[in-house]
Amino acid sequence: MNPEPDLLLLSGGVESAALLRRWCAENRPVIATWADYGQRNAARERAAVLALAEAEGVRLETVETGALREAFTRRADWVGHVPLPQRNLLILALAVNLAQHHGAGRILLALNREDAGHGPGSGAAFLQGFGSLAARLVPGLSVAAxxxxxxKADIIRRGAQDGVPWRLTWSCLLGQERHCGRCPQCHARQAAFAAADVPDPTDYRQPPGPQTP
Incomplete structure (x- = not known):
């Protein structure tokens, strides 16, 4: 009997790419999953996850919920690159259904230590609570990070040893042809590659520099 696959939430960023590479290197069965929830960089993320899945030869499931963007643009405090603040809750809820449909035994997120400061939906308490709920809904299903x-630098350092194709990844919050080099995610990417002492192959529209407020 084939082992149960893991359902890996693939965003196209360096962390999920590193996690996918490690799982594939260890010959673990995995199904990659990407969700369009109306994020500004959806087209770039989609291109990244398609390229990463193809490079690893894994199955990719895509979930289209981009219509949510319209509902959240009606608010004056809407943030362009994060149309759904509690997106992890939505994506995990969808992942539970996909895991049950495909017979997956575990849902994998590529959260890192620094993500804990990005809101309660990225913290250990949330993951533990949601994991308990997932197991109640689908007995035997677990959620892991x-x-x-x-x-982030640790992940890049280890990913470089695993041979992660960084050039295929996408981190920028904008949906342009090149990484902008100025948004928070571009700065975090630049800083992590520098801290890891790993060459950064990213084509930034603007060179690294002080982050503007």
Whole structure:
């Protein structure tokens, strides 16, 4: 009997790419999953996850919920690149259904240590609580974040040893042809590659520099 696959939430960023590479290197069965929830960079993320899944030869499931963007643009305080503040809750809820449909035994998120400060939906307490709910809904199903104790630089350092194709990944919050080099995610990407002492292959529209408020 084939082992149950893991359902890996693939965003196209360095962490999920590193997690996918490690799982594939260890020959673990995995189904990659990406969700369009109306994020500004959806087209770039989609291109990244397609390229990463193809490079690893894994199955990719896509979930289309981009219509949510319209509902959240009606509010004056809407943030362009984060149309759904509690997106992890939505994506995990969808992942539970996909896991049940595909017979997956575990849902994997590529959260890192620094993500804990990005809101309660990225913290250990949330993951533990949602994991308990998922197991109640689908007996035997678990939720895990294998990179949760590692920083972004640690992940890049280890991913470089695993041969992660960084050039295929996407981090920028904007949906342009190149990484902008100025948004918070671009700054975090630049800083992590520098801290890891790993060459950054990213084509930034603007060179690294002080982050503007």
């Amino acid at each position: 294998p990179l949760q104790e590692l920083g």
